[in-house]
Amino acid sequence: xxxxxxxxxxxxxxxxxxxxxxxxxxxxxxxxxxxxxxxxxxxxxxxxxxxxxxxxxxxxxxxxxxxxxxxxxxxxxxxxxxxxxxxxxxxxxxxxxxxxxxxxxxxxxxxxxxxxxxxxxxxxxxxxxxxxxxxxxxxxxxxxxxxxxxxxxxxxxxxxxxxxxxxxxxxxxxxxxxxxxxxxxxxxxxxxxxxxxxxxxxxxxxxxxxxxxxxxxxxxxxxxxxxxxxxxxxxxxxxxxxxxxxxxxxxxxxxxxxxxxxxxxxxxxxxxxxxxxxxxxxxxxxxxxxxxxxxxxxxxxxxxxxxxxxxxxxxxxxxxxxxxxxxxxxxxxxxxxxxxxxxxxxxxxxxxxxxxxxxxxxxxxxx
Amino acid sequence: xxxxxxxxxxxxxxxxxxxxxxxxxxxxxxxxxxxxxxxxxxxxxxxxxxxxxxxxxxxxxxxxxxxxxxxxxxxxxxxxxxxxxxxxxxxxxxxxxxxxxxxxxxxxxxxxxxxxxxxxxxxxxxxxxxxxxxxxxxxxxxxxxxxxxxxxxxxxxxxxxxxxxxxxxxxxxxxxxxxxxxxxxxxxxxxxxxxxxxxxxxxxxxxxxxxxxxxxxxxxxxxxxxxxxxxxxxxxxxxxxxxxxxxxxxxxxxxxxxxxxxxxxxxxxxxxxxxxxxxxxxxxxxxxxxxxxxxxxxxxxxxxxxxxxxxxxxxxxxxxxxxxxxxxxxx
Numbered sequence: 001x002x003x004x005x006x007x008x009x010x011x012x013x014x015x016x017x018x019x020x021x022x023x024x025x026x027x028x029x030x031x032x033x034x035x036x037x038x039x040x041x042x043x044x045x046x047x048x049x050x051x052x053x054x055x056x057x058x059x060x061x062x063x064x065x066x067x068x069x070x071x072x073x074x075x076x077x078x079x080x081x082x083x084x085x086x087x088x089x090x091x092x093x094x095x096x097x098x099x100x101x102x103x104x105x106x107x108x109x110x111x112x113x114x115x116x117x118x119x120x121x122x123x124x125x126x127x128x129x130x131x132x133x134x135x136x137x138x139x140x141x142x143x144x145x146x147x148x149x150x151x152x153x154x155x156x157x158x159x160x161x162x163x164x165x166x167x168x169x170x171x172x173x174x175x176x177x178x179x180x181x182x183x184x185x186x187x188x189x190x191x192x193x194x195x196x197x198x199x200x201x202x203x204x205x206x207x208x209x210x211x212x213x214x215x216x217x218x219x220x221x222x223x224x225x226x227x228x229x230x231x232x233x234x235x236x237x238x239x240x241x242x243x244x245x246x247x248x249x250x251x252x253x254x255x256x257x258x259x260x261x262x263x264x265x266x267x268x269x270x271x272x273x274x275x276x277x278x279x280x281x282x283x284x285x286x287x288x289x290x291x292x293x294x295x296x297x298x299x300x301x302x303x304x305x306x307x308x309x310x311x312x313x314x315x316x317x318x319x320x321x322x323x324x325x326x327x328x329x330x331x332x333x334x335x336x337x338x339x340x341x342x343x344x345x346x347x348x349x350x351x352x353x354x355x356x357x358x359x360x361x362x363x364x365x366x367x
Numbered sequence: 368x369x370x371x372x373x374x375x376x377x378x379x380x381x382x383x384x385x386x387x388x389x390x391x392x393x394x395x396x397x398x399x400x401x402x403x404x405x406x407x408x409x410x411x412x413x414x415x416x417x418x419x420x421x422x423x424x425x426x427x428x429x430x431x432x433x434x435x436x437x438x439x440x441x442x443x444x445x446x447x448x449x450x451x452x453x454x455x456x457x458x459x460x461x462x463x464x465x466x467x468x469x470x471x472x473x474x475x476x477x478x479x480x481x482x483x484x485x486x487x488x489x490x491x492x493x494x495x496x497x498x499x500x501x502x503x504x505x506x507x508x509x510x511x512x513x514x515x516x517x518x519x520x521x522x523x524x525x526x527x528x529x530x531x532x533x534x535x536x537x538x539x540x541x542x543x544x545x546x547x548x549x550x551x552x553x554x555x556x557x558x559x560x561x562x563x564x565x566x567x568x569x570x571x572x573x574x575x576x577x578x579x580x581x582x583x584x585x586x587x588x589x590x591x592x593x594x595x596x597x598x599x600x601x602x603x604x605x606x607x608x609x610x611x612x613x614x615x616x617x618x619x620x621x622x623x624x625x626x627x628x629x630x631x632x633x634x635x636x637x638x639x640x641x642x643x644x645x646x647x648x649x650x651x652x653x654x655x656x657x658x659x660x661x662x663x664x665x666x667x668x669x670x671x672x673x674x675x676x677x678x679x680x681x682x683x684x685x686x687x688x689x690x691x692x693x694x695x696x697x698x
Contacts, residue, residue, distance in 0.1 A: 053560035167649050168423075197422035197587060202631035202645035224560065227633030268565035270594035272632065276613040277572065278594060282565035286530055 049229035121159025418596030485522035532563035
């Protein structure tokens with residue numbers, strides 16, 4: 001496989017270096033590979049966004065990196081190198097030393113991430129106490145400083161309140177304060193703004209971005225929202241059905257999209273730039289069932305470019321000829337002569353190799 | 368106070384729905400009251416889609432429920448074909464109900480998990496005794512086919528066997544069963560993945576065209592609202608702050624809240640960590656809303672007058688009204 005990592009030109013010492021990570025779950029229907037041979041690299045001070053829809057494996061990826069998988073029925077193979085240490089073989093006891101100072105995580109729902117019967121100031125203090133001993137006064141000072149940093153007005157008052165007394169946006173700020181308490185080198189954020197309103201989302205993302213830059217923290221952002229990824233990240237990894245289908249520096253990914261899935265996602269989003277009642281280019285069908293093994297391309301049944309070999313041959317992740325940091329998993333990429341040709345052939349035949357009708361509404365039509 | 372846009376409705380299109388000075392309040396005990404909706408008014412012409420947009424707690428869903436009388440308004444009128452639904456007795460209201468339908472955000476929990484899909488879609492027909500059994504069965508088949516579900520394969524299944532997108536299609540088929548004139552869609556695609564969201568939005572547009580439906584489309588997502596709406600009303604803390612034709616609103620937002628909402632949308636334009644110059648602060652409590660203009664506590668332009676005098680909706684262009692003492696330039 002060419003270009004095994006997201007940024008091969010990066011220096012040797014990436015803070016996070018995930019190599020061939022595979023996570024499977026035992027289900028009544030067999031073993032399901034939720035994350036399938038995923039590799040990525042993340043430098044200090046950078047934000048990498050993992051984008052995908054439900055079932056793409058993006059959240060399982062975050063939990064696999066964090067080593068927060070259920071004890072029974074889940075297995076990870078491959079390597080998760082954090083500052084050179086492989087976390088995959090570590091047990092919970094050994095991981096405790098890493099959770100907090102090395103890595104911490106923010107979850108989607110701030111209400112369930114916080115203890116409902118504990119004052120928020122105490123929850124932040126608890127995180128501070130978990131590693132190292134601060135005197136009471138120092139601890140209180142540190143809590144108030146963190147609350148101020150995450151933009152909580154009147155921190156002295158708020159520290160004494162319970163989660164239910166705060167708005168959703170405020171709660172997420174508290175969760176961020178807890179996550180930042182030990183100044184982690186790596187912050188994982190799983191859909192941190194999905195439960196929030198758009199104006200509050202902007203505030204929280206701005207806060208996360210600022211803290212990430214100031215602390216030279218590495219941040220792995222899990223999101224379904226291409227707009228959020230475009231706006232805040234330096235690198236984007238797009239996942240589909242457990243696999244990486246495309247990854248590149250953010251500007252490049254949007255300027256030269258190659259994967260038909262990434263392209264389809266972008267086209268199916270209503271855009272403020274288009275007039276009302278613009279026809280959306282929906283991706284037909286649904287993601288595959290991961291319990292079933294697929295030999296060929298997993299997106300082929302929904303892809304307007306699909307050819308016969310897309311169904312039978314495994315598709316490797318390859319690097320773009322003009323940008324070794326841009327990887328995609330497609331034989332007939334968007335914006336290339338082969339891709340355009342495949343699309344034309346399918347259009348002439350009126351259907352793809354999987355029998356999907358190719359009409360004017362399908363993905364990738366305009367390219 | 369309600370300012371409607373009747374003066375602009377003499378375009379020959381029949382007014383299907385007119386909401387006048389709608390107020391919905393919830394008693395909270397201890398003499399306190401949540402002012403969920405405080406004097407909302409708008410008109411809707413036949414065949415039109417009105418987008419109702421705002422953040423959580425702005426009262427948009429409450430307006431939707433008050434229109435179909437799932438919630439009885441505290442005061443105000445909901446005129447459907449000129450008849451005030453808010454003052455109808457239950458029996459007369461029941462007679463109107465088939466013409467008003469609602470689609471909810473969570474498609475899975477709005478379907479009975481123990482009923483088969485064909486039965487769910489056919490239930491309104493059974494309740495209203497439409498046709499005989501054979502006719503109803505055929506109608507259910509046609510309804511399912513219309514929303515892109517194969518009645519032979521899916522009709523006998525339970526909602527739990529379907530994805531969110533398919534459940535929403537079933538909800539839509541059910542809403543269409545009695546051939547309604549008006550459908551209130553309350554966040555119908557918010558729970559769906561984007562690739563499926565586009566399928567459902569396209570379906571709604573097709574069905575609207577085919578059946579000449581009139582829609583109220585409630586959503587927090589401005590891009591989605593723009594895509595489906597003819598006109599858009601922006602709500603903030605129980606009030607409409609701005610209404611305009613969809614394109615006009617997005618190009619020439621005059622209210623500072625509308626502008627702030629638009630600015631907060633990440634725009635698929637890869638930045639280098641551009642910091643959004645968005646709204647500061649959070650939504651005040653609807654129990655004790657700010658005096659004067661309710662948006663003033665977050666408004667970059669607020670002055671003393673805004674705390675004292677409540678701005679009323681006033682026309683600033685064709686079908687464009689805004690409630691602000693100091694609206695943004697028309698630029």
